Amino acid sequence: MDLTPTDWQLWIAAALVFGGLEIKLSGFVTLWFAVGALTSALAAALGLGINVQLVLFTVVSVALFSASRTIFKRAFMRTASPLKLGVEAMIGQEALVTEALSDPHGGTVRINGELWTARSLAGPVAEGERVTVEQVEGLKLWVRRPSASLEVSAQKKKERVS
Structure with a gap:
């Protein structure tokens, strides 16, 4: 019995780590890296190479991160007034x-x-x-x-x- 983890299993482990960090931290930051890792796990299960997996992880994570910041800012900060100081x-x-x-x-x-x-x-x-x-x-x-x-x-x- 071979106990060596495959690529998709490592990506699932990474997704679980990022998911755990998201629960511990606040701000919807590591959630998007968890989704990127799950996407790369799917790519690994389909037999795509490590370079494709890394590119998918990076593209999906960055795209979701930047899109969510824009969406959340529009949704939650739309009625916020600018902070007055001094x-x-x-x-x-x-x-x-x-x-x-x-x-x-x-x-x-x-x-x-x-x-x-x-x-x-x-x-x-x-x-x-x-x-x-x-x-x-x-x-x-x-x-x-x-x-x-x-x-x-x-x-x-x-x-x-x-």
């Missing part, structure tokens, strides 16, 4: 007034654990009040009370309807 992420967030915001000079607000110079877009704001960041200009935040920003957006909606 000052872009501050717009629309709430901040706590730590130094009253007066008309001529502004004051200070705390947002994300940091103190920022701020000016009010809707009149003076007392210390301890919550405000919403409307825009960032250099190192200065332009803020307004949440109720004031709701009133402005309601007015804009009325203007659009009219």
